[in-house]
Structures are given as C-alpha cells and as structure tokens.
Amino acid sequence: MPSKLDNALGIHEAALRLRAQRAELLASNLANADTPNYKARDIDFKSVLAAAQSAQGGGGLQTTHARHLSETGTAASPEVLYRIPVQPSIDGNTVDAQREKSEYMQNAIQYQASLHFIDGQLKILRTAIRGD
C-alpha cells in the first residue's frame, strides 16, 4: 500500500529532490566564484528526470515472482558535468557568477513549482479521503 502513496505524488517528488541537489551544486559554484582552478559544475536536469520517469513508468526492472523486491522510483545519483565556459579566466576558474545566479533563481522558481504540484496532489488525496 505505501507504494501507491509514493506513486500518488508522481514524478514531482523525484523532481523536487533533483532541484534541491541542483541548488546545492549551483550554490557551490557561486561560493567558489573566486577560487583558482575551480570548474563550474551542473547536472543535466532533463536527462536525469527522463531516467527517473522511465524508472517510474515501469520501464525499469521486471518482477516475475511475487516475492521479488519491487523497484522504487528513486533516480540514480545524477551525473555531475562541467559547464563549458564562455569566458574562462587566467586562473583556471570557469565560474560565470551572473549565469550561476540566474540559473540558481530559475532553479528556485522551478522548485516552488514542484512544491505547488505536490501540494495539489495532496489536496486531491485529502478531498478523496474526506469525500466532501
């Protein structure tokens, strides 16, 4: 039964987790904006979410026996990639503070959007339980 509840929130739960992780990465880029030889990093949100989606949509492991463990919809730890610098500096740092700031803001808004979707799903569930 708890797996049903997990599915009720859909892909948004995985998306939220990924957004939080991306916020940490972008914060680390901004924190190291003046660190020599630091390379700015990010995750490819689209591909990781697609992997999570296929795992949730039954594209993952098949169970052929009742006692097989079912696969949970958790996305594998996302692959961290390096950003391609527009204007690399002479000290080897590739952080573009403006870009990181705008990405961080965008990520924050998308995080709130995911929260909103989860909130909506919870409201639906509550309405169904109460029946009024």
Next chain:
Amino acid sequence: MFKVFDIAGSALSAQTLRLNTTASNLANADSASSSTEQTYRSRQPVFAAALSEAREAVGVEVRGIVESQAPLRQEYRPDHPMANEQGYVFLPNVNVVEEMANMISASRAYQSNVEVINTAKQLALKTLTLGQ
C-alpha cells in the same frame, strides 16, 4: 537543500577574511620601516575548493595567507625618523588600486552568497508548509 547553508556560509567567511586582509593592507599601505625585513608586505588569502576531488557540491576554504613577494618601495627621506644610515625608508609593496578592486570583488561576492542563503531559506520554509 540544507547543504546550501553550509556552502554559502563557507563563502561568507572566506570573503570576510579577504575583506579583512584588504583592510589590513590598506591600513598599512604607508607603514614605513628602516629595514627590508621589518617592512609590512601585502597579504593575500589563498582560496581552494574544500574537498575538490569530491563529485558533489563543495564549499570554499582558505588554505592560508601568503605575503606578496613584489619588491618593496624604497624612498630617500633623510629627515624621516625611521630612515636608515643611508637616509632611506622602506615602504610596503601594497598596491592600493589592486586592493580597492579586491574589496569591491569581495563585497559583491558576499552579497550574492547572502542572496543564495535567503533564497534557500525561503524554499525551506515553503517546503515546511507543504500540505497545509
């Protein structure tokens, strides 16, 4: 999500230290002395990514403070109380213009990290009200 506070916090303390060394350099920009050994030398912090090998979000740390090896200024001022036998005084190798640029860079970096913390705080508070 909570790692954002640690990461941006490490950047805040690193940038504060950078501001401190800038203040020290500017305050001592004209501290004369009678020998090269006793003269104040420009101090610069060395930033490094904490655990730079880790493939995840990292903060910034100050590896140490180095003294600039640029040549000292030497001036002929026989009436100066600190002048040596030949009538010379030694002045620090602080580049005031460079220090001003450093100061502005540090204060801007501090501001953007405060913004990162504020945004993360808002997101965390929103998450707490989920389902209400």
